[in-house]
Amino acid sequence: MASAPSYLPWLRRIVFCLFMAAMAWGYVWLSAQNIRHSLDREMTPLENRHLALTLATQRDLRPDFTHSFSEPLKKLAPHRTDGVAQPLWPWVAAWRLDEADLRGSLHDLAWFRVGLTLACLILMGLACLRYFALPAALLVVALTGFHGLLGTVSMYSGATLFHLFFLLTWLACLYALQRNSLWVYGLVGVFGALAYLSVGRIVPLVVVFILVSTLRAIWGWLAAHWCPHEGTTLWVRRNHMFGLLLLATGAGFIAGPRLTVAREQFGEATFHYSDHIRWLDDREAALAWIEAHPDKASLKRIPTLERLTPQHYFQTHTPAQIKQRLFNGMSILTGRLQGRGGEVVTILLVLLVAFTLACRFSTPKACHAGERLHPETVPTVLFLVTVAVTYGLIAAWDVTIVTANYLHALTGPLTLSLLWGCESVLRRARRRGASWMVAQGYQAVLWLLLAMTLVQFWKTAFTVP
Numbered sequence: 001m002a003s004a005p006s007y008l009p010w011l012r013r014i015v016f017c018l019f020m021a022a023m024a025w026g027y028v029w030l031s032a033q034n035i036r037h038s039l040d041r042e043m044t045p046l047e048n049r050h051l052a053l054t055l056a057t058q059r060d061l062r063p064d065f066t067h068s069f070s071e072p073l074k075k076l077a078p079h080r081t082d083g084v085a086q087p088l089w090p091w092v093a094a095w096r097l098d099e100a101d102l103r104g105s106l107h108d109l110a111w112f113r114v115g116l117t118l119a120c121l122i123l124m125g126l127a128c129l130r131y132f133a134l135p136a137a138l139l140v141v142a143l144t145g146f147h148g149l150l151g152t153v154s155m156y157s158g159a160t161l162f163h164l165f166f167l168l169t170w171l172a173c174l175y176a177l178q179r180n181s182l183w184v185y186g187l188v189g190v191f192g193a194l195a196y197l198s199v200g201r202i203v204p205l206v207v208v209f210i211l212v213s214t215l216r217a218i219w220g221w222l223a224a225h226w227c228p229h230e231g232t233t234l235w236v237r238r239n240h241m242f243g244l245l246l247l248a249t250g251a252g253f254i255a256g257p258r259l260t261v262a263r264e265q266f267g268e269a270t271f272h273y274s275d276h277i278r279w280l281d282d283r284e285a286a287l288a289w290i291e292a293h294p295d296k297a298s299l300k301r302i303p304t305l306e307r308l309t310p311q312h313y314f315q316t317h318t319p320a321q322i323k324q325r326l327f328n329g330m331s332i333l334t335g336r337l338q339g340r341g342g343e344v345v346t347i348l349l350v351l352l353v354a355f356t357l358a359c360r361f362s363t364p365k366a367c368h369a370g371e372r373l374h375p376e377t378v379p380t381v382l383f384l385v386t387v388a389v390t391y392g393l394i395a396a397w398d399v400t401i402v403t404a405n406y407l408h409a410l411t412g413p414l415t416l417s418l419l420w421g422c423e424s425v426l427r428r429a430r431r432r433g434a435s436w437m438v439a440q441g442y443q444a445v446l447w448l449l450l451a452m453t454l455v456q457f458w459k460t461a462f463t464v465p
Contacts, residue, residue: 012134019138020125026458027118027145034154035110039103046085047156053080053090054097061094078197079257083266083273084290087258088197089158106156113160117149120164128416135446136419139344142450144412146457147341151408158198163409165195169202170387170413173209176243177379180213180235185243189250196255200272201406204394208386210247213240216379235376267296278398279308286401329396333407339456341411344449348418351445355422358438359429384417 043051057080063072078091096112097105121141128137152159169191176184188209195202220237259269277286289308293299305312314322334342388410395404426442
């Protein structure tokens with residue numbers, strides 16, 4: 001077979017650079033519009049909470065060691081919380097915020113978020129270009145940028161940092177399920193803690209990872225005792241327990257100061273108002289509950305039978321009311337995801353399933369490991385499905401009380417994971433003699449999805465006020 005023309009790799013890079021330049025221009029231009037609009041309006045209650053924490057954090061960054069050394073040193077770490085806002089973004093912003101020129105500082109910090117996210121998108125695009133087809137790499141950047149990060153850069157909150165660290169935690173979890181080196185567990189703990197200090201919605205992801213990886217370790221133990229020929233795998237079950245210890249150590253080292261302050265201030269190390277107000281029925285009642293319980297003393301005065309817990313909610317509501325709340329929340333989320341990447345992610349899921357079935361039934365049987373699916377495919381798929389369903393159910397429940405914008409943080413990771421799966425299946429199908437039309441059809445579909453994503457978002461950007 002003749003080799004590919006030597007100019008094709010250069011043509012691929014040129015097309016990638018042109019598309020990336022166009023998307024970067026659109027990203028910066030739309031960010032400028034959003035930033036201008038955010039500076040002209042009043043700050044939201046959540047932004048005001050972050051601003052108050054930022055001003056308080058600035059005092060921590062000017063330590064006085066005349067009376068003590070350890071106490072001012074401990075306060076240098078991000079730790080302040082009011083039960084709603086998390087400490088990482090106020091800590092980052094405190095290094096730059098000037099109270100005398102508040103508008104100018106907010107403008108500069110907004111552009112800092114734009115620059116940070118744009119740099120991450122470029123790095124992501126370059127990394128994907130190395131392993132993915134050209135339209136797949138561009139599609140990951142487009143969905144992550146326009147349907148995820150762009151909506152956060154104009155907000156004075158930790159949402160931008162949460163999106164970035166959520167993605168890094170997600171990738172670390174996937175890598176740990178493929179080959180569980182000890183240092184990867186440490187990355188899961190560190191990135192997860194940083195995401196927790198940004199918004200606090202990372203806990204379900206880490207919990208699902210721990211459960212799935214533990215199931216994988218149990219299966220590895222059973223296979224070692226009952227199946228002498230387990231097959232080729234890079235997952236070492238002996239690393240799991242020590243890896244979880246490293247995960248907890250890394251997370252505790254990063255998030256420890258915040259947990260300590262929350263325990264002193266609210267009586268619970270992991271206290272967050274959203275964990276309590278989600279068991280109310282409307283937003284007005286939730287806001288009133290937060291105002292009525294600002295500290296540890298007021299929380300302790302709540303009678304045991306009146307505390308906001310799942311048990312109390314399920315005892316005071318009928319199954320029909322619970323189902324109705326979930327259905328209403330799903331309807332709201334479905335409408336919100338339309339035009340914001342939901343359709344593309346769904347099509348990618350269908351494409352992955354179709355590729356897998358085609359590879360299974362229309363190609364010769366795999367003869368060696370390079371033609372088979374990855375040996376850790378089952379735990380990886382279980383992790384992805386469980387995380388997506390868990391966050392979907394939590395968001396459907398929470399959207400009655402809070403906006404649940406954190407759900408958009410899943411757009412980039414899900415897109416990346418689905419395309420990763422498609423590329424992996426396609427490579428194995430080629431090795432098993434699949435027709436060249438499969439690869440060409442795959443790329444044609446991705447180009448159409450990329451065009452649909454860009455056109456759809458461009459229309460939305462100019463039709464939604």
